[in-house]
């Protein structure tokens with residue numbers, strides 16, 4: 001059976017001492033890549049550290065005949081992780097930003113420390129590693145970067161304000177880098193995985209967890225990381241063998257006449273129409289896809305806006 005291979009490629013996987021990162025590292029190494037297995041070896045909430053996590057994965061790769069080196073830096077020291085890759089293997093081709101921690105608490109109970117730590121590991125960590133690898137990728141005119149978001153980042157989730165903020169930010173970071181990296185053959189894609197790991201083992205029933213093997217995420221990550229893969233700027237949800245792509249959808253909306261009649265009451269009168277996804281919809285892919293000039297011209301041709309009528313309609317007040 002032929003499969004995509006990574007011979008000669010150097011892959012950094014952050015947070016690779018367990019869970020998804022471990023599965024990616026074994027997968028890449030088995031297909032010829034030289035892997036930098038980064039892991040601070042901390043607990044689920046980011047507490048403590050241990051070299052053992054990365055060492056175990058590197059041992060397993062080497063015993064199977066693969067090439068790997070352990071790196072124990074905090075992702076906040078992304079430049080040092082990239083230095084490890086260059087010192088051991090001379091280059092960096094792929095960065096899988098995967099390290100993460102959880103501090104699930106309601107917004108009311110969350111501390112500033114929780115907020116900072118979660119944003120630091122997920123967002124700053126991905127930023128620091130990618131930032132350090134970027135000039136190398138630009139110079140060699142090749143790079144593949146994977147950002148790891150989460151359904152919580154896309155949709156929000158109770159008790160995960162910090163985590164969701166970081167995970168949504170990674171989508172924005174990935175989308176912007178996909179644009180900037182394009183002409184240098186640096187492709188950046190974002191995944192939102194769902195898999196059994198210490199992160200999910202306490203919140204899901206055993207039979208569901210059994211279907212959610214981390215090994216079922218690795219093929220997508222490897223595909224996105226391959227040199228022949230042209231895809232960039234995608235957001236993909238993946239778990240239990242299902243992969244779905246996601247994009248933004250906008251309604252046709254309402255163009256208001258921008259004059260004195262554009263009041264809160266006028267918005268109220270047509271709010272259902274603004275939010276109507278049943279009618280014509282748009283799928284903007286870039287910031288240029290919104291035709292602001294055309295909309296402004298169209299607004300000039302309109303008559304005064306209708307105001308909400310009767311009952312609590314009429315002029316909205318804030319006394």
Ligand code: NAI
Nearest residue numbers: 015019020040041042074075098099100150194195197199
């Ligand atoms: P995990 O807890 O098994 O693995 C995360 C790894 O990151 C751990 O080995 C940990 O030691 C390491 N790590 C934590 N802080 C670090 C730091 N500062 N520097 C270096 N390494 C550090 O979790 P899992 O499930 O494998 O998660 C991997 C990624 O996938 C995370 O970004 C997570 O948020 C994301 N994700 C996972 C989901 C799932 O269903 N398991 C769902 C959505 C997103």
